[in-house]
Amino acid sequence: MADSKKRKEEDITKENDKSFLKDGMTTNDIRKTVQYIREYIDKPGIATLKEKTTKIRQDYTFFSERYPLLFEMCIKPNFNYEHLNYFLRMRDDIINDKLSSEEASVQVGKEWFDKFVDVSKLPQKK
Numbered sequence: 001m002a003d004s005k006k007r008k009e010e011d012i013t014k015e016n017d018k019s020f021l022k023d024g025m026t027t028n029d030i031r032k033t034v035q036y037i038r039e040y041i042d043k044p045g046i047a048t049l050k051e052k053t054t055k056i057r058q059d060y061t062f063f064s065e066r067y068p069l070l071f072e073m074c075i076k077p078n079f080n081y082e083h084l085n086y087f088l089r090m091r092d093d094i095i096n097d098k099l100s101s102e103e104a105s106v107q108v109g110k111e112w113f114d115k116f117v118d119v120s121k122l123p124q125k126k
Contacts, residue, residue: 024066027088027095033063034084037074049077 025033037056041049053075057064064071070087073079090108093099099107 025063027092030067030070030088031084033060034070034074036060037063037071038079041075041077041079049075 037060040056041052047055056075057071060071070084073084087108090099090104094101094104
């Protein structure tokens with residue numbers, strides 16, 4: 001049993017594309033950046049969300065260009081830390097060879113489909 005688990009870990013390590021780490025940020029750096037962005041977005045004041053977003057985009061150019069989807073997620077009024085932490089855990093699992101990028105993608109797709117799609121409202125085949 002232990003041998004088959006080790007073999008799986010070796011396969012994941014060989015097949016795992018970690019190119020996203022070369023010019024990216026650590027998971028901790030991402031968390032800190034998101035926290036700063038959210039503090040600024042949530043800070044009361046007269047600036048509009050659009051004005052705040054423009055300033056944040058200028059202040060965090062690398063982050064907004066390197067992680068555009070994450071940046072867009074962070075500036076939304078309905079931002080959810082639970083969703084962020086979910087994706088960062090998956091990222092760490094890929095980095096630590098617990099999952100391959102492909103396995104993580106499949107798992108995220110299935111879990112998020114199940115979580116956010118009401119299949120009872122989908123058109124039925126006739």
